[in-house]
Amino acid sequence: MLSLYHEARSPVHALPAGVKLLVLLAAGSAAFLVRSVPVLAAALGVVVVLYVIARVPWRVALRQSVPVLPPLVVIAAAQGLLTGWSTAALVALRLLAVVLLANLVTLTTRTSAMVATIEALLRPLRPLGVRPERVGLVVALTIRFIPVIKEQADQVRAAQRARGARRGTGFLAPLLIKTLRLAAGLGEALDARGVGSGERSQAGSATVRHGPSADPQGDR
Amino acid sequence: MRSRDIALIALFAAVMVVLGLFPLIELPLVPAPFTAQTLGVMLAGSILGARRGGLAILLFTVLVAIGLPVLPGGRGGIGVILGVTGGFIVAYPVGAFVTGLLTELAWRRYNLAWALLCNAVGGALVLYVIGIPWMAVVGDLPLRKAITGSIVFLPGDAAKVIVAALAAVAVRRAYPLVEARA
Structure with missing residues (x-):
């Protein structure tokens, strides 16, 4: 991007x-x-x-x-x-x-x-529980999610076509549910690997691999 | 806040960017472009709730400000925010937060009617209340003129409120993420 x-x-x-x-x-x-x-x-x-x-x-x-x-x-x-x-x-x-x-x-x-x-x-907001080092991570994740949403949209459309669903069948809701599950899964994987949760963890230098379609550092 | 929340926030900021890729209709006499992005504001609030939804759209506003071309037509940068229509973009996170707050309050009896109400207040009314006076101040226009100039948004916004409400109700059934308040 x-x-x-x-x-x-x-x-x-x-x-x-x-x-x-x-x-x-x-x-x-x-x-x-x-x-x-x-x-x-x-x-x-x-x-x-x-x-x-x-x-x-x-x-x-x-x-x-x-x-x-x-x-x-x-x-x-x-x-x-x-x-x-x-x-x-x-x-x-x-x-x-x-x-x-x-x-x-x-x-x-x-x-x-x-x-x-x-x-x-x-940084001054740190005592309030704000973690400034997560800003880089969340920006990277957002940029990575953009093509993921497009992929998922293509999949939903292909699945609906395969089932012979009429045009105009709800498209937004299945797409949202699919991407929400994906994002939640990715978040849990990040937690499991301790990315962005350690005291001194540097989001920018962390390498995360979670399959080819959910790599947050993929094409930064 | 756990990484799962961070990922959900990033997801809805990305949804905003994707909605910005939809073709943009610019009317000759209207100072602000029609955009599908207000749909994202409503969806973020009604699917993630006040805190995460508000943060997701705040993140999107930050992406605009740091110079990513994420607004319709590849626009972005601080210039857009300081411009005549910048108030609407600044209002996006507030709108998502209010949508989310109302959704949390209505969560136990949430249905299409509540969804329509929450989205209309948070995703349309809040944007008008902040965006239109902003337009009047930045453009040195009488408020009344700014209001009449914005009437053209009503049909499009009504359509987006309906689309967002239908999606919010369907997502609540399949994958509820909001926590009820009070």
């Missing part, structure tokens, strides 16, 4: 994920307090310069940013008709600057660095 990360060597890529997220949080909050079009236009300019520094090709930047545009255009148009075009410009510029900055963080930060940041953020 592809991440939206774009590999390159740049000062923006080199910044720690936590710092980038903090800057995003601060800039995002500030943008909602500013009510001046020139200031927001300047902010948008700064974001564009950051894209250049980060060496993100415009094609990649565009592919990542175009999907967020339709809602933005609708809101700006509604704004223009309802309250005037100066507010529309303000809202559009603000959203564009914040969304582009957020996308830049996404494009320049590895998924693994983000996971590590989340683990670090959760």
Whole structure:
């Protein structure tokens, strides 16, 4: 499964994920307090310069940013008709600057660095029973389950066809029951092997084998 | 929390991703896309219960935030969450939690009618209550306009409530995982 990360060597890529997220949080909050079009236009300019520094090709930047545009255009148009075009410009510029900055963080930060940041953020919650080291395991399991669900869906469909079941016979419920059993079984296997339950166990380095179709580290 | 719970949480986060692969219908005048993913929100709550269901969908929201292209149309990243429709995505875990809480309360006499009610409140109402004001604030729109703009979601959401309720009742019969509350 592809991440939206774009590999390159740049000062923006080199910044720690936590710092980038903090800057995003601060800039995002500030943008909602500013009510001046020139200031927001300047902010948008700064974001564009950051894209250049980060060496993100415009094609990649565009592919990542175009999907967020339709809602933005609708809101700006509604704004223009309802309250005037100066507010529309303000809202559009603000959203564009914040969304582009957020996308830049996404494009320049590895998924693994983000996971590590989340683990670090959760560490203070350890006394409450939160186990930050399990975040990596659960993310890996999720990514592994995606093709498993597809496989199970094909099997359910094939079984229904073999029985000559009419089209439109409940498909979702059998699929859910099948995958629930599979996931519960996998969980019990993990417990039996002590994965993710030991005090110092590192989810990322644990190797789990549970048949070819339920290997949580399979295609990370 | 045992590894079994972790695996179930991961499973429903994956179900959300798979539901996001369904073709996306974007309407020209609606700021948020139609998505099958709210079905996953209801299913997580009504099959796993409040805690596990809420965590599963929270995990999905985290996957969006860390930059995996798991939203319909391969979208993802923090930009989507900070955008106009981000409130709906932030509301997903809350919706799953509320669906799960109501399901746990109704568990002993759970049937299709209760399933419909739990899913409609948790999987639709909660999303509107958080997502629509978010849209109004981020887009600087009057709340009334944001509400009228969101009416188009009602038929699709009604259909998803029914599909999720039918599945939840069938799964309860075959593989019950929720623990009754009170």
